[in-house]
Amino acid sequence: MIPESLKNELKARVDAAVTNREAAVDVLKDLQRHYGWLTDETVLAAAEILGLSPLQVEELATFYELIYRRPVGKRVIQVCDSISCWSCGCDAILNHLQERLGVEPGGTTADGCFTLIPCACLGNCGEGPTMMIGDTLYGLLTKERVDEILEKERKLVVSE
Ligand code: FES
Numbered sequence: 196m197i198p199e200s201l202k203n204e205l206k207a208r209v210d211a212a213v214t215n216r217e218a219a220v221d222v223l224k225d226l227q228r229h230y231g232w233l234t235d236e237t238v239l240a241a242a243e244i245l246g247l248s249p250l251q252v253e254e255l256a257t258f259y260e261l262i263y264r265r266p267v268g269k270r271v272i273q274v275c276d277s278i279s280c281w282s283c284g285c286d287a288i289l290n291h292l293q294e295r296l297g298v299e300p301g302g303t304t305a306d307g308c309f310t311l312i313p314c315a316c317l318g319n320c321g322e323g324p325t326m327m328i329g330d331t332l333y334g335l336l337t338k339e340r341v342d343e344i345l346e347k348e349r350k351l352v353v354s355e
Contacts, residue, residue: 201225201226202244205222205225206244216247216255218245219241220255223252223255224261231263232266232267260314266303268304270329271310271312272312273312274292274325275326277316277320279320280320284324285324288338288341289313292311299311308349328348
């Protein structure tokens, strides 16, 4: 069950928005930040908070790539595979990540640290190949830079 304090915080966010739908993605992201991903129970709670139907919330949750409807690792690595990054070699970066992490796209590492997900444009097209881990964007990726970033992110996860 959602803690009352979080529920009240989210309701205040909904009240401040022009429409409930406008607040929906922020509410879903806040819930995801709290729980790691959106369970069915969380979607129902979000619908109640937002005054929307569960189906409307489900549609939003499954439309946005940054909302997760299944368990993910502590850090989600999103690797852009849109045209600019593709032309800069994102395939090699994705393959390198798969090797390093020992997972296929969509998979989560055995230690629960990382989930690897290819995604559409991250808005950093001028600095491809690009990936995003959590809220941090990394561009101009090379295999060496990916290794450094993974090490840094793993240390951060362990220290949490
Ligand atoms: S195409 Fe990769 S960030 Fe836009």
